[in-house]
Amino acid sequence: MITIDALTKRHGERTVLHGLSLEARPGRVTGFVGPNGAGKSSTLRCLLGLDRIDAGTALVGGRPYRELRHPLHTVGAMLDGAGAHPSCTGRAHLRWVAAGSGIPRRRVDEVLELVDLADAARRPVRTYSLGMGQRLGLAAALLGDPEILILDEPVNGLDPAGIRWMRDLVRKHACAGGTVLVSSHMLSELAEVADDVVVIAQGRVRATGTLTEVAGDHGDLEEAFFALISPEVQS
């Protein structure tokens, strides 16, 4: 479960999140959408303890991220691709992440298989394609077999087979009772996988509900998105 309540974030004088609230529930995939600069990454960074919160709360599994006893077992996050040093091999990177959390080495080989990177595991990350980098980022998120997955633009750089594979993985995770929060600009793709949707613009929630509720009378998520983010619509 992810629970964000009245989250406010400022950068200097500028408020970028204005009392934002949202939930992502177990057994469901929640899509998180908004135009460039809406505040999606800021929200996820606050949720993952990477940025300081100015007011409100952002909880993963009922606690602030920094208070989690076993963070990688509770939440797996993929932000900005792999985050690995370019000269490191994919396998060495995952071993380093695993070692920091007491995760056994055999789990590294398991996740490499899971994301279909076993053949490239001994190559330096600088030789990886964009999609391979995404797969490595996902492998790191899956290391602790967490209940909660937070994925920022997960299909960025993936080929059609990779997109389908990611969709299946996300769906299976939710079907097994996991919580998935996915931020994406690919609205048609998101509509294939999301049960619930949160639309934000200018640091405020514009709509939240099931995919059907949010799409409402607009026909589809894309039409709803453009209607909801227009400056005339206020939360």
Ligand SMILES: Nc1ncnc2c1ncn2[C@@H]1O[C@H](COP(=O)(O)OP(=O)(O)OP(=O)(O)O)[C@@H](O)[C@H]1O
């Ligand atoms: N470190 C920072 N310092 C100052 N302003 C920032 C900082 N990080 C983000 N912002 C501002 O916060 C606002 C929200 O940015 P954020 O990256 O959260 O949006 P986003 O919805 O993730 O956008 P995108 O879809 O382009 O990734 C933007 O106006 C951005 O310029």
